[in-house]
Amino acid sequence: MPPLKKIKKSKRDAKKLKKRRSVSVVPTDSKAANDSDWWDSFWHKNSPTLESPVPFDEAEGFKYFFRISKKTFDYICSLVREDLISRPPSGLINIEGRLLSVEKQVAIALRRLASGESQVSVGASFGVGQSTVSQVTWRFIEALEERAKHHLKWPDPVRMEEIKSKFKASFGLPNCCGAIDATHIVMTLPAVETSDDWCDQEKNYSMFLQGIVDGDMRFLDIVTGWPGGMPISRLLKFSGFYKLCDGGHRLNGNAIMTPDGAQIKEYIVGGVNYPLLPWLITPYESGDVSTELSDFNRMHEAARLLAVKALSQLKGSWRILSKVMWRPDKQKLPSVILVCCLLHNIIIDSGDNLRPDVALSGHHDSGYVEQCCKQVDPLGKTMREDLVKHLQLSKQNALPN
Numbered sequence: 001m002p003p004l005k006k007i008k009k010s011k012r013d014a015k016k017l018k019k020r021r022s023v024s025v026v027p028t029d030s031k032a033a034n035d036s037d038w039w040d041s042f043w044h045k046n047s048p049t050l051e052s053p054v055p056f057d058e059a060e061g062f063k064y065f066f067r068i069s070k071k072t073f074d075y076i077c078s079l080v081r082e083d084l085i086s087r088p089p090s091g092l093i094n095i096e097g098r099l100l101s102v103e104k105q106v107a108i109a110l111r112r113l114a115s116g117e118s119q120v121s122v123g124a125s126f127g128v129g130q131s132t133v134s135q136v137t138w139r140f141i142e143a144l145e146e147r148a149k150h151h152l153k154w155p156d157p158v159r160m161e162e163i164k165s166k167f168k169a170s171f172g173l174p175n176c177c178g179a180i181d182a183t184h185i186v187m188t189l190p191a192v193e194t195s196d197d198w199c200d201q202e203k204n205y206s207m208f209l210q211g212i213v214d215g216d217m218r219f220l221d222i223v224t225g226w227p228g229g230m231p232i233s234r235l236l237k238f239s240g241f242y243k244l245c246d247g248g249h250r251l252n253g254n255a256i257m258t259p260d261g262a263q264i265k266e267y268i269v270g271g272v273n274y275p276l277l278p279w280l281i282t283p284y285e286s287g288d289v290s291t292e293l294s295d296f297n298r299m300h301e302a303a304r305l306l307a308v309k310a311l312s313q314l315k316g317s318w319r320i321l322s323k324v325m326w327r328p329d330k331q332k333l334p335s336v337i338l339v340c341c342l343l344h345n346i347i348i349d350s351g352d353n354l355r356p357d358v359a360l361s362g363h364h365d366s367g368y369v370e371q372c373c374k375q376v377d378p379l380g381k382t383m384r385e386d387l388v389k390h391l392q393l394s395k396q397n398a399l400p401n
Contacts, residue, residue: 045125067114067343080143084102105140141339155220179305208223209311218349256390267280276376317355
């Protein structure tokens with residue numbers, strides 16, 4: 001089976017999307033349109049007890065169930081409202097014969113993504129059926145994927161300078177533009193669809209998600225849709241990001257000139273499972289290394305952990321990604337993953353605090369052994385050496401006379 005890639009919508013898909021938006025809006029009475037009692041009903045059904053982890057404060061309780069504040073929730077509703085009020089399938093009519101409000105649809109979808117619970121369980125907490133949860137969640141994913149794409153894009157030069165300044169201030173790394181890591185989204189497949197391509201090193205069927213983050217753990221670039229059985233170095237080479245960097249169209253900003261005439265070009269940091277490239281700097285192998293190299297590895301690791309923490313936060317906040325997905329549609333799963341990344345960024349962009357208590361307690365790829373990539377580009381090796389020299393010279397200059 002050839003690997004899947006996250007691709008742009010085809011012309012046919014675009015026409016279908018346009019057609020869906022152009023259909024007439026179902027008239028709803030004001031009570032159905034506002035449906036302000038959905039939260040009261042949900043809170044009553046799921047109200048906290050002394051034994052439950054649910055906060056007693058309603059505002060915190062809202063954030064516990066949906067991972068976002070009420071203000072951010074309203075913003076997300078505004079993004080998808082036009083799509084969700086178009087004529088819906090009959091399953092979106094509730095038991096009283098009224099159309100589910102946009103707010104309730106968004107709440108159902110967010111709860112499904114945040115909890116990772118079954119559609120039956122999520123439906124029961126809202127008083128709707130399994131098919132309704134399924135339809136609502138997918139309609140929401142389609143809408144947010146289209147309407148929120150501006151929350152995940154490569155930074156312009158001005159924003160990139162801010163990112164580089166933060167990496168320099170926080171970790172001492174000059175001209176660093178981000179940190180990269182990858183994680184497995186585990187799933188089950190029907191027997192007729194099983195394939196060695198999708199079976200990874202831990203004998204799980206999985207799909208990869210690779211992400212590059214900035215100093216705020218905000219995603220700058222992701223790639224998904226590829227089978228989890230391939231090496232991470234191969235995943236990188238299949239990504240559009242690699243092609244852009246390899247062609248000189250990304251990470252091509254201003255270089256830093258060192259006193260001895262070397263250039264520190266823009267780069268990102270990655271773990272030992274990635275190749276050492278001119279624009280992707282990996283650490284020195286552990287063992288008998290000098291003090292200078294140990295210092296570099298320490299700084300490098302602190303910066304790299306941003307990507308590790310971001311993926312742990314992502315899979316902890318949107319638990320649908322950390323639980324074994326039961327026979328997912330591999331054509332739709334990349335959209336689910338992308339929307340969770342968009343929600344992660346929206347939380348940061350809206351000034352919401354990421355809930356640290358929901359992050360995975362262990363590594364985002366718990367149970368997986370990191371495989372060391374031996375690929376070393378000579379220019380990458382030179383770049384790393386020049387970076388180490390520059391850091392040591394800067395350290396010496398900072399010492400008092």
